[in-house]
Amino acid sequence: xxxxxxxxxxxxxxxxxxxxxxxxxxxxxxxxxxxxxxxxxxxxxxxxxxxxxxxxxxxxxxxxxxxxxxxxxxxxxxxxxxxxxxxxxxxxxxxxxxxxxxxxxxxxxxxxxxxxxxxxxxxxxxxxxxxxxxxxxxxxxxxxxxxxxxxxxxxxxxxxxxxxxxxxxxxxxxxxxxxxxxxxxxxxxxxxxxxxxxxxxxxxxxxxxxxxxxxxxxxxxxxxxxxxxxxxxxxxxxxxxxxxxxxxxxxxxxxxxxxxxxxxxxxxxxxxxxxxxxxxxxxxxxxxxxxxxxxxxxxxxxxxxxxxxxxxxxxxxxxxxxxxxxxxxxxxxxxxxxxxxxxxxxxxxxxxxxxxxxxxxxxxxxxxxxxxxxxxxxxxxxxxxxxxxxxxxxxxxxxxxxxxxxxxxxxxxxxxxxxxxxxxxxxxxxxxxxxxxxxxxxxxxxxxxxxxxxxxxxxxxxxxxxxxxxxxxxxxxxxxxxxxxxxxxxxxxxxxxxxxxxxxxxxxxxxxxxxxxx
Amino acid sequence: xxxxxxxxxxxxxxxxxxxxxxxxxxxxxxxxxxxxxxxxxxxxxxxxxxxxxxxxxxxxxxxxxxxxxxxxxxxxxxxxxxxxxxxxxxxxxxxxxxxxxxxxxxxxxxxxxxxxxxxxxxxxxxxxxxxxxxxxxxxxxxxxxxxxxxxxxxxxxxx
Numbered sequence: 001x002x003x004x005x006x007x008x009x010x011x012x013x014x015x016x017x018x019x020x021x022x023x024x025x026x027x028x029x030x031x032x033x034x035x036x037x038x039x040x041x042x043x044x045x046x047x048x049x050x051x052x053x054x055x056x057x058x059x060x061x062x063x064x065x066x067x068x069x070x071x072x073x074x075x076x077x078x079x080x081x082x083x084x085x086x087x088x089x090x091x092x093x094x095x096x097x098x099x100x101x102x103x104x105x106x107x108x109x110x111x112x113x114x115x116x117x118x119x120x121x122x123x124x125x126x127x128x129x130x131x132x133x134x135x136x137x138x139x140x141x142x143x144x145x146x147x148x149x150x151x152x153x154x155x156x157x158x159x160x161x162x163x164x165x166x167x168x169x170x171x172x173x174x175x176x177x178x179x180x181x182x183x184x185x186x187x188x189x190x191x192x193x194x195x196x197x198x199x200x201x202x203x204x205x206x207x208x209x210x211x212x213x214x215x216x217x218x219x220x221x222x223x224x225x226x227x228x229x230x231x232x233x234x235x236x237x238x239x240x241x242x243x244x245x246x247x248x249x250x251x252x253x254x255x256x257x258x259x260x261x262x263x264x265x266x267x268x269x270x271x272x273x274x275x276x277x278x279x280x281x282x283x284x285x286x287x288x289x290x291x292x293x294x295x296x297x298x299x300x301x302x303x304x305x306x307x308x309x310x311x312x313x314x315x316x317x318x319x320x321x322x323x324x325x326x327x328x329x330x331x332x333x334x335x336x337x338x339x340x341x342x343x344x345x346x347x348x349x350x351x352x353x354x355x356x357x358x359x360x361x362x363x364x365x366x367x368x369x370x371x372x373x374x375x376x377x378x379x380x381x382x383x384x385x386x387x388x389x390x391x392x393x394x395x396x397x398x399x400x401x402x403x404x405x406x407x408x409x410x411x412x413x414x415x416x417x418x419x420x421x422x423x424x425x426x427x428x429x430x431x432x433x434x435x436x437x438x439x440x441x442x443x444x445x446x447x448x449x450x451x452x453x454x455x456x457x458x459x460x461x462x463x464x465x466x467x468x469x470x471x472x473x474x475x476x477x478x479x480x481x482x483x484x485x486x487x488x489x490x491x492x493x494x495x496x497x498x499x500x501x502x503x504x505x506x507x508x509x510x511x512x513x514x515x516x517x518x
Numbered sequence: 519x520x521x522x523x524x525x526x527x528x529x530x531x532x533x534x535x536x537x538x539x540x541x542x543x544x545x546x547x548x549x550x551x552x553x554x555x556x557x558x559x560x561x562x563x564x565x566x567x568x569x570x571x572x573x574x575x576x577x578x579x580x581x582x583x584x585x586x587x588x589x590x591x592x593x594x595x596x597x598x599x600x601x602x603x604x605x606x607x608x609x610x611x612x613x614x615x616x617x618x619x620x621x622x623x624x625x626x627x628x629x630x631x632x633x634x635x636x637x638x639x640x641x642x643x644x645x646x647x648x649x650x651x652x653x654x655x656x657x658x659x660x661x662x663x664x665x666x667x668x669x670x671x672x673x674x675x676x677x
Contacts, residue, residue, distance in 0.1 A: 011659050012645075185643065263547070263548075265588040280544050342648065343647030350648050381605055384605075415647065
């Protein structure tokens with residue numbers, strides 16, 4: 001048997017030097033005259049161990065990481081092709097604590113094999129959900145997704161099955177499935193990982209959505225900041241088409257479904273669903289008023305399912321193992337698993353898929369291992385740039401849509417950014433306003449103008465000019481933005497701002513007092 | 519300075535790109551990406567050609583081009599360096615990284631060095647949030663920027 005070496009080609013691994021490691025291994029193989037097959041897999045998501053190289057041995061996979069090009073010679077000397085010991089030795093990848101503690105449903109296959117091998121996909125249970133779906137009546141597929149309790153993983157948490165039912169029940173000669181892969185929130189990379197590491201699961205999920213609702217065309221709108229994901233998805237769609245997974249007869253059934261990959265153009269607001277639809281239509285990515293709901297009048301005015309990548313990628317396992325299986329994980333009204341992305345100033349950064357219900361403290365301290373800098377954690381922002389900053393005092397909050405809402409926060413796309421005690425929360429609040437000003441589509445006044453005024457007023461607070469009065473003004477402005485904006489950009493920018501003011505008032509004290517305090 | 523093709527040449531190359539992509543549903547963004555790939559920016563001379571081919575007004579096309587951060591009005595430098603300035607990177611010192619790079623290159627964000635070697639831009643998230651602070655140089659991703667990597671980048675774009 002020729003040894004197989006797995007070297008991730010995921011963007012995160014590439015950013016940490018995986019390509020140089022791959023070249024060094026190739027070179028070393030040549031110099032030593034050793035024959036081995038190099039497989040470029042996705043990432044398993046333990047980024048603190050990337051580039052993580054795995055070797056398939058007689059006793060299963062053995063992982064090494066983080067591997068530097070300078071480690072390669074000694075890896076060969078230690079007999080790593082047979083799993084030999086080395087300072088980078090990690091053992092069986094599924095026994096690495098960060099990975100062993102996870103419940104991987106959506107990410108079950110991510111990072112294990114060549115993402116573009118349809119055979120590898122099938123060998124690990126791929127296409128079973130779609131096979132079940134093509135044999136069922138559309139309404140039954142919708143029913144199963146509804147019963148699973150799956151809620152939109154993009155941030156809003158709307159029940160996926162209900163959205164699908166609306167599209168199924170709306171008569172039209174043409175319907176669309178649109179996948180929102182405009183993952184612009186800082187701290188989130190789950191969509192990117194799936195598209196780069198297991199693209200067929202997204203294709204399968206979208207195809208099931210098409211069959212369930214009577215839609216025959218799908219679009220994946222991927223942000224242009226993700227060139228690797230765009231390339232992988234384009235290749236995967238071509239492979240799926242050739243294999244009859246997509247086309248006029250999906251898996252030999254009478255159902256037709258095909259899809260296209262589209263690139264965004266750098267507008268954050270296009271992650272908002274109606275803005276995304278306008279962008280796909282070739283317009284300015286301006287937010288639309290709802291109603292009409294996209295499920296009734298969406299892309300080109302036709303009934304459209306618009307779901308996040310993770311929502312769609314979670315559908316195949318639901319259709320494979322059943323609604324009850326999926327629903328069994330989680331707590332309260334948050335069912336199933338959620339890929340939590342632990343990011344920023346954290347020791348063990350990466351993707352951690354688990355059932356809902358872990359507390360924020362468990363995620364940050366136990367799994368994340370505290371800060372990378374070794375300093376105390378000051379704040380964590382949950383849910384991206386529109387999510388609230390949580391202090392340690394709220395670390396008992398369970399990871400659940402409703403529990404976070406109760407504490408004036410949101411889980412959003414489940415990204416968590418950790419900040420150490422050097423963070424200046426006034427600066428973070430100002431950035432939230434500044435970001436909103438840069439990215440506002442301009443449709444509604446509270447967002448368009450309010451964000452700029454917010455920056456100015458917070459600058460006054462920072463300069464110590466009538467701080468109390470100006471903080472009252474910011475609070476009032478946030479209230480206007482929250483209730484007067486059409487979409488989440490203007491509507492949720494108050495979350496990071498107000499949570500900073502509420503939980504970290506000492507950072508908003510007038511400048512002389514702040515200096516004196518330090 | 520890169521040579522600017524004459525506007526008639528721009529028009530004919532624009533028309534060729536449009537012909538290739540016109541059959542798509544909602545073809546404007548793919549067309550604009552195609553044009554930017556061809557010319558390195560979206561030339562003014564392309565706008566009336568697109569408007570004519572897609573039966574839109576020039577104002578509508580202009581509105582779309584200027585809405586999106588990606589589309590450039592003029593060519594960028596030979597290299598494009600994007601530095602992530604979003605929260606996860608902020609928590610790992612992206613402000614200091616940006617300040618250092620700006621100083622080394624002698625330009626601010628959205629600027630191009632006088633010799634046309636590099637354009638510096640902020641970007642709000644590259645999805646490398648567990649490898650912060652991050653950057654993208656000509657489409658290649660770079661994580662955990664430190665002084666050594668910053669110097670490597672600066673040396674590469676200057677060469």
